[in-house]
Amino acid sequence: MRTLVVGNWKMNETATQAARLAREIVDVLSMPPYRAKRSVDVVLAPPFTSLAPVRDAIAEHDVALGAQNVYWADSGAFTGEISPPMLLDLGVRYVIVGHSERRRYFGETDEDVRKKTQAALAHGLRPIVAVGETGDERDSGKTDERVTVQTRAALEGVTRERLSEIVIAYEPVWAIGTGRNCDPTEAARVIDVIRASVAGLDDVPVLYGGSVSPANFAQYMAMPRCCGGLVGGASLDAQSFALLVRIAGEARP
Numbered sequence: 398m399r400t401l402v403v404g405n406w407k408m409n410e411t412a413t414q415a416a417r418l419a420r421e422i423v424d425v426l427s428m429p430p431y432r433a434k435r436s437v438d439v440v441l442a443p444p445f446t447s448l449a450p451v452r453d454a455i456a457e458h459d460v461a462l463g464a465q466n467v468y469w470a471d472s473g474a475f476t477g478e479i480s481p482p483m484l485l486d487l488g489v490r491y492v493i494v495g496h497s498e499r500r501r502y503f504g505e506t507d508e509d510v511r512k513k514t515q516a517a518l519a520h521g522l523r524p525i526v527a528v529g530e531t532g533d534e535r536d537s538g539k540t541d542e543r544v545t546v547q548t549r550a551a552l553e554g555v556t557r558e559r560l561s562e563i564v565i566a567y568e569p570v571w572a573i574g575t576g577r578n579c580d581p582t583e584a585a586r587v588i589d590v591i592r593a594s595v596a597g598l599d600d601v602p603v604l605y606g607g608s609v610s611p612a613n614f615a616q617y618m619a620m621p622r623c624c625g626g627l628v629g630g631a632s633l634d635a636q637s638f639a640l641l642v643r644i645a646g647e648a649r650p
């Protein structure tokens with residue numbers, strides 16, 4: 398199973414700032430001891446407006462481009478949306494779907510996430526499907542049910558062969574941007590619940606996301622079933638992000 402470190406920049410950085418940050422990241426990653434042994438796939442997911450400049454900044458480097466969202470139609474009267482062919486044409490290889498911020502602030506449903514996942518797969522984009530429970534759901538003992546429902550809904554109708562293109566991220570909503578990261582043993586337990594929710598997920602990388610930092614990431618990478626991180630805040634600093642890549646590479650040489 399591959400190990401991934403994905404930087405989700407969310408709605409941060411202008412195109413000019415993003416190009417600078419991407420250059421800083423590849424510069425740090427090119428230096429020993431950061432030069433990542435390529436057991437780790439590194440993905441940068443800037444806002445749509447920064448995809449082209451980030452692509453240019455990471456060209457020649459072993460870093461992949463990701464998007465934070467996608468619409469399921471190829472083209473048409475869908476003002477403000479971005480299609481899979483548009484992303485592919487910009488060199489995008491991964492796309493985050495079902496992030497909790499999309500579900501919460503933009504009303505994305507499990508059904509939307511399923512359509513986006515299928516559209517991404519149909520075009521050869523690798524979906525990074527985000528699932529996770531809210532604080533209330535955890536407090537009322539609904540964590541396992543919630544991640545199972547979300548995972549099954551997102552992957553419904555995906556063939557066994559296509560599953561190998563999928564990446565899943567377990568992101569407990571209460572841990573995102575709060576500094577309250579999920580206990581790594583508990584994250585590993587939920588990752589197992591996610592893997593058990595759909596047949597054929599044994600070899601699918603499942604990442605952890607939610608207040609990942611250089612101070613706690615090694616504890617997640619010590620869990621054999623955790624395949625890396627989906628990182629928000631700590632991905633906006635070149636040194637911290639490079640450190641996360643290094644930690645992942647050291648844990649999975």
Ligand code: 13P
Nearest residue numbers: 405573574607608629630
């Ligand atoms: P933070 O790392 O800032 O908690 O964000 C996690 C996240 O939502 C990544 O998609």
